[in-house]
Amino acid sequence: MPTLLYQLEVKLGLARFPFQASAGWRLTMNIDPMERGGGGRQSRGKAKRANEALRQLRRLGVIIGAHDLFGPVDVVAEHPRGGTRLIEVEGESGRQREQALYSSLGQLLLSMKIWSDDMAYGIAVPDTREWWRQLGKIPLELTKRLHLWRYSVGVNSCTSVEPGIVIPDWERG
Numbered sequence: 589m590p591t592l593l594y595q596l597e598v599k600l601g602l603a604r605f606p607f608q609a610s611a612g613w614r615l616t617m618n619i620d621p622m623e624r625g626g627g628g629r630q631s632r633g634k635a636k637r638a639n640e641a642l643r644q645l646r647r648l649g650v651i652i653g654a655h656d657l658f659g660p661v662d663v664v665a666e667h668p669r670g671g672t673r674l675i676e677v678e679g680e681s682g683r684q685r686e687q688a689l690y691s692s693l694g695q696l697l698l699s700m701k702i703w704s705d706d707m708a709y710g711i712a713v714p715d716t717r718e719w720w721r722q723l724g725k726i727p728l729e730l731t732k733r734l735h736l737w738r739y740s741v742g743v744n745s746c747t748s749v750e751p752g753i754v755i756p757d758w759e760r761g
Contacts, residue, residue: 591743593714594634595623595679596641599663601741602675602712606748607665609649614667616651618660623679631680661699663712671706673737674699678713689713689722700734708735708751715742724755 593601599617607613624638646652655664663675676692676699678685692711700709711726713719723738730736731751738749749755 592680592716593741593743594631594638594641595662595677595681596638596645598677598679598712598714598741600641600644601743601746602663602665602677602739603645603648603650605741605746606739607663607667607673612667613665613670614651615649616653616655616664616666617645618654618662619652631682658699662695663710671708672702673708673710675710675712675737675739678711678719680714685718685722689725693726696736703735708737710737710739712739712741712746715740715745715747720755723749724757728752728754 596619599619603609603615603617607615609615619642624635624642642652654660658664658674661674662677663673665673665675674696676696678688678692681688689711696709696711711723713723720740723740726736726738731738731753734751736751738755740747740749
């Protein structure tokens with residue numbers, strides 16, 4: 589059974605794989621108290637794992653806080669040649685995955701103010717069959733029109749799905 593990743597661990601996967609500082613990416617991540625394992629009813633061990641992920645993010649040079657221009661977006665990834673990506677991130681939590689996806693899409697839509705070839709958007713989720721199923725619900729044409737990337741983050745990997753590319757149907761094979 590795969591390790592279920594919390595939101596901060598999914599963010600760490602983005603910093604470790606597709607948006608590495610060594611490749612020229614500058615990352616700014618907004619982190620709220622719930623992501624750190626504080627407040628509300630949290631899973632046992634979440635705070636410890638979140639603190640470790642936060643420590644690693646800082647070690648990788650990620651800027652923690654709201655972005656100067658874009659505000660409290662989960663992840664702002666900027667590259668001199670690769671453009672800018674605004675990414676909403678979900679992780680394992682007590683809420684239904686479908687509701688989490690809707691929430692992420694809504695937050696992302698509210699941040700979509702700039703439309704250019706240098707601007708793209710994204711949703712990042714843990715690498716599980718259930719989360720892949722949720723990403724597959726986003727209409728393909730919509731991913732093209734919104735410049736919407738989909739990221740599936742595992743413990744040691746991240747799959748990046750470009751706008752307009754079909755996500756495999758796990759139910760058929």
